[in-house]
Amino acid sequence: MNAIEIRNLTKNFGQKQALAGLNMTVPQGAIYGFIGENGSGKSTTEKLICGLLVPSGGSIKLFGRDYKDPDVRAKIGVLIEQPGCFPNYSVWNNMMLQAANLDIPNAAEEVRKVLRVVHMDGSASNKYKNCSLGMKQRIGIAMALLGKPALLILDEPINGLDADGMRIMRDVLVDITKEYRCTVVISSHILGELEKIATHYGIVRGGKMIKEMTAEELEADCRTFVALQTKDMEMARALLERKYSRVTLENEYIRIYDDVKAEEVVAYLYHELGIAVTEVRTDKIGLEEYYIDLMNKGVC
Numbered sequence: 001m002n003a004i005e006i007r008n009l010t011k012n013f014g015q016k017q018a019l020a021g022l023n024m025t026v027p028q029g030a031i032y033g034f035i036g037e038n039g040s041g042k043s044t045t046e047k048l049i050c051g052l053l054v055p056s057g058g059s060i061k062l063f064g065r066d067y068k069d070p071d072v073r074a075k076i077g078v079l080i081e082q083p084g085c086f087p088n089y090s091v092w093n094n095m096m097l098q099a100a101n102l103d104i105p106n107a108a109e110e111v112r113k114v115l116r117v118v119h120m121d122g123s124a125s126n127k128y129k130n131c132s133l134g135m136k137q138r139i140g141i142a143m144a145l146l147g148k149p150a151l152l153i154l155d156e157p158i159n160g161l162d163a164d165g166m167r168i169m170r171d172v173l174v175d176i177t178k179e180y181r182c183t184v185v186i187s188s189h190i191l192g193e194l195e196k197i198a199t200h201y202g203i204v205r206g207g208k209m210i211k212e213m214t215a216e217e218l219e220a221d222c223r224t225f226v227a228l229q230t231k232d233m234e235m236a237r238a239l240l241e242r243k244y245s246r247v248t249l250e251n252e253y254i255r256i257y258d259d260v261k262a263e264e265v266v267a268y269l270y271h272e273l274g275i276a277v278t279e280v281r282t283d284k285i286g287l288e289e290y291y292i293d294l295m296n297k298g299v300c
């Protein structure tokens with residue numbers, strides 16, 4: 001069963017059409033990376049799934065049922081902006097308040113558990129106002145976990161985090177899918193980071209889904225290339241362009257996207273042209289470049 005099935009979803013804000021017939025399928029257990037440029041409709045879609053906005057048209061099914069079904073609503077955890085917390089209260093007290101709001105039985109035990117899942121068990125006595133951005137985001141996730149959600153919707157949870165904060169968040173999200181068998185939708189612009197955890201991707205543009213794929217499909221779709229450096233990059237590039245059809249100069253490396261082995265290119269440059277290669281490797285484009293390619297193709 002799919003955790004989310006959205007068909008032909010539309011949302012207008014007055015004259016502005018934010019969603020123009022969006023489709024989305026998120027399998028249960030997925031970590032779904034939701035990608036798109038600013039204003040493409042990610043947050044609007046997430047708010048509609050959570051019932052924070054009312055759709056103009058289309059359908060949203062969660063776990064096979066209409067999204068308005070109260071049983072289904074109870075299964076959703078959400079972090080769309082920063083959590084509403086009292087700055088002068090400790091993390092622990094803020095969590096206990098939220099547990100009381102949600103009528104959680106065995107509150108202290110549950111709070112202890114979710115704080116451990118988000119790597120905040122050592123910081124429970126910190127005042128909320130003294131927490132870093134990464135900690136605050138993880139407190140928001142801990143609050144969402146108190147309801148034992150089957151679906152967690154996170155809008156840009158790694159924005160603004162430093163490398164360490166991102167690494168912890170990555171571990172937390174993977175643990176959540178394991179411990180809570182939870183499906184996670186996570187929108188982000190930080191594609192290199194998303195690529196480390198996502199099992200599925202959805203790319204949205206102009207309020208429509210232009211591509212959905214699994215991480216395996218992305219991997220298979222990502223072009224391989226030979227990357228190399230020589231002393232005279234411009235000359236080597238010009239000469240390689242005579243033999244190969246897809247040669248570029250990117251990030252200080254010449255890239256050859258033709259179906260060719262690295263050794264062949266090195267031998268060609270050295271034996272036929274007398275150019276020594278100082279570094280060579282075979283690589284694949286990542287999510288970031290795949291995304292940029294897709295956007296440049298003008299798919300919409």
Ligand SMILES: Nc1ncnc2c1ncn2[C@@H]1O[C@H](COP(=O)(O)OP(=O)(O)OP(=O)(O)O)[C@@H](O)[C@H]1O
Pocket residue numbers: 013016017018036037038039040041042043044045
């Ligand atoms: N409350 C609102 N009133 C009017 N227009 C809105 C409202 N919320 C969103 N929009 C518009 O709808 C479109 C989609 O916005 P949305 O916030 O969903 O994009 P996004 O993909 O989340 O962008 P970002 O990456 O900047 O967060 C944008 O053009 C935005 O200006």
Ligand SMILES: [Mg+2]
Pocket residue numbers: 042043044155
């Ligand atoms: Mg947004």
